[in-house]
Amino acid sequence: MLGRMLVLVAALTVAQVGGAQEYFGDTRPDAPELSARGTLQVGVRTLVVEHKDQFDILHYSAEQQDPRYSRKLKLEVWYPAKLAADQKEHTVYTDVLGSGPNDPKRPNTPFQFNGRAARDAAPTSGRYPLVIVSHGYPGSRLQMSYLTENLASKGYVVVAIDHLESTRADKAAFPSTLLNRRLDDLFVLNTVAAWAKPGSGNFLAGVVDADNTALVGYSMGGYGALNTVGAGISAAAVAYVPGGKLAVNQQGNAQYESARDPRIKAVVAFAPWGGAHHVWDDAGLASVRTPLLFISGDQDDVAGYQDGVKQLFEKTTHADRYLLTYVGGRHNSAPNPPSPAHWSNPDDFQSYSEPVWDSRRINNINQHFVTAFLGIKLKSQPLQDYLEGNWKGFPERAQLGLEWRHLKEL
Incomplete structure (x- = not known):
């Protein structure tokens, strides 16, 4: 009991470092x-x-060989915004702990954490590339808010x-995850593309450039992203x-091959x-x-x-690709x-x-490299020097523990 109390005290201390509120994604002093x-x-x-x-x-x-249903997908949408006089870049996200329903060892318990974004703010004018983010299994749309907010602030x-x-x-x-990731990704891309059309009535009308899209996927989200851009699964x-x-x-499935979408210009896996x-x-x-x-730990x-x-x-030999490895x-x-709530259960x-x-x-390191990669692929920004393996943008000695590789398409 004493040990658990000490863990909770430590969690509260972490949450209060530097002030009463922590925003995931803010930069450390050694950030690239x-x-x-x-x-x-x-x-x-x-939405x-x-x-x-x-x-x-x-x-x-x-x-019952062809059961049908409707897949309701909750989306979190971050975008460049114009804040009203009474608005601040602050929101509170609600997610859940656990590893699925009905697990007595890890019950689904709501928890909250801060976000640096203004809820329901008006979008700014302009057309911005689209980034679709796909979580792990299990996961949530909110588990990479440090990156999603950061990218929205960059257009x-x-x-x-x-x-x-x-x-x-x-x-x-x-099996649901194996089957549906690619289908969900393409459905969301098509949905946002429809919203982007002038006169759609959606707040993103005229704001998003769906013809210029990237997929960002973690774990099973990475599996789905690769499958979406042409990595067809094996017969086995x-x-x-x-x-x-x-x-x-x-x-080799003709229907699968025909669904490859040229609007997708980059993948972060x-x-x-x-x-x-x-x-x-x-x-x-x-x-x-x-x-x-690709971004991965070597363990x-x-x-x-x-x-x-x-x-x-x-083996993705016909794609220009990079690999960032976290050694250890x-x-x-x-x-x-982890939010403070995570500290109560190992x-x-x-x-x-x-x-x-x-x-x-x-x-912070992810923000740095994803910014460079998507900036080049979706915006034609002159950021190639950041991907040349010379650790451009890193403070001295701050690249320890990282490995970087680049292979060009054949």
Whole structure:
């Protein structure tokens, strides 16, 4: 009991360092240059979209071979904003702890944390590239707010998805996640593209450039992003979903091949799952043509590194790609730091934290490299020097523990 009380006291102390409020994503003194927040103010809104008449894999059976349902997806949207006189860049996000419903060891418990964005602010004029963010399994649309807010302040519209049956609140059997990530990503892209049209009635009308889109995915979100841009799964991996229904995402399937979307110009894949589990063969990975930034720990025991992320990096041979490696890092290279609420349960804490690396430092480094990569690929900004492996923008001695590789397309 005393030990648990000391942990809670430590958590409260961490939350109060530097003042009463902490905003994830703010820069440490040793943060690299491009991690700094941009010049634009940021607004945020929560929207719900519905993908109707979708195949329901969780209710598939020999007796019911084509069950259908509507997939309701909650979205968090960050965007450049013009604040009213009474508005401030401050909001409070509500997420949940746990690893799915009905787990007595890790019950779904709401927790809150601060965000540096103005709720429901008016968007600024202009057309901004689109970034779609896809979480892990289980995860949430809010688990990378340090990055989503940062990108919005630099002139992007960022849309993060709560993937149905794959969040901490509603986690269900794994086949739903395997099947639906690509389908959700493309549905959200098409939905936002419709909102972007003048006269749509949506607040993003005329604001977002959906023809200039990036996917950012963590773990299963990285799997889905790769699958979306042409990494068709192998014939052997089709068996991972009942009834062979994963064939809709399979390499060589004509319907799958025709769905490759030229609006997607870049992918950031944090610890993408699948390589170590033989989801793809070499031909599937070689089909990717979209520029890639992989980010991973070399001790990742979920997605794998030597037989996982590193193999994906090396075998996507027809894409220009980069690999940032956290030496000693495990799987949590993408999320926010643990909130104080996470400190009450070791499993919840470890689902966000890294045993060797400080999460805030990881967040700043991610902001730096993602800013450079997306700035080049979506905005044609002259930031290539930051990706040349010379650690441009890092304070002296601040690149310790990092490895950087670049392979050009064949």
